[in-house]
Amino acid sequence: MLQAMYDGNLNAKPEDVGYDRKKLEALNEHYEKLIERGTLQGASYLISKNGHIFARSAMGKLRYASDSQDLLPQSIRKVYSITKAFTAVAIGQLIDRGLLYLHQSASSILPEMDNDKHRQITIFHLLTHTSGLNGDPGFYNEPYGLPWFEWTAEEIRKQDPSINWKKVILAGPLQRMPGKEWIYSTSAYALLGAIIAAVSGKSFEQYIYDEILQPLGMSRTFFTVPEAMHDEVCVTSSWQEEELSRSNLASDDDPPKAGNGLYSTLDDLWIFGQMMLNGGQYNGKRILSPRAVQLQTTNHLHNVPHQGWGSNHKNYPYGLGWSLEHYDLCSKGTYSHEGFGHSGLYIDPVEQLVFVFFVPSQQGYTHESVLLPRSIVWSGIL
Incomplete structure (x- = not known):
């Protein structure tokens, strides 16, 4: 059965920007098959070239219930780790302003890190996932991952108020010496969020709103989705519904949501991506220096x-908060970030192309829902 297809507003035709329209048909057919198989709950995407949006479509369901409304191009989705790209940009702003330097010891800002074990960890190490701190649960395919630091800190604080979330992250030995291995660490980005708050004098979340979201006009991107808009949020499970409801219960003692906290839309993520592609500015607002x-x-x-x-990568490339893996047909120099669930933001400066997608699924990541669509998208460039 063909999925109901919803197309958003466009400001260019594919042929106007040198793109093969038939590849969009192939992309839609690919997503439709995955939805019919049950691999995906839904799929939505936006593609632009030279700043012109020529594709914006959605299909499938907004929620996991059988009677769910349809996923729409303007639907909101938690983008999880794409939040890290916003954190990286915030650090870049503070470097631009002369308030931080890249190889500064994190301990110079966070007292909990001022000890012999953590003093050598720098802002660079935290940004590049080379701090040596614990990776996310399951990073090494371990069968029994450590408890997630956000929840562990909350439970420990009930027993001992002197133990904050930073001490939970920093407990135990380093997995590697700083700079020696790429170990994906959301907890490292929570520490970056704390650094941003300490240097700026604002909460991390308020800083992101004031310095990135509001200037760019990203009006449908939130750390806490207004309750009146909850029905517009795509979720794939009951625990994601609970997560949405919990998002407005955070206290000042909780870790900043610097690693996985944002909710957003295709259009808003495109604005953020286009800002990066434009060398740090969008619509007359400069966010970062070139x-x-x-x-x-x-x-x-x-x-x-x-x-x-x-x-088993022996020489893994990585930017400051951005993935630089050059898969398949993407141009060399393409940078990106993905999010659990699954979502992605890809930026190709050679082709001046931005690709944003949401492929919500109860199965999580699959190559056919992430890698194969990317190949289809880039194969349409004429």
């Missing part, structure tokens, strides 16, 4: 291995 954009999207790792999630 040099900061270049710094963030350049490889900074050399002979650093990545052995997580079944990988």
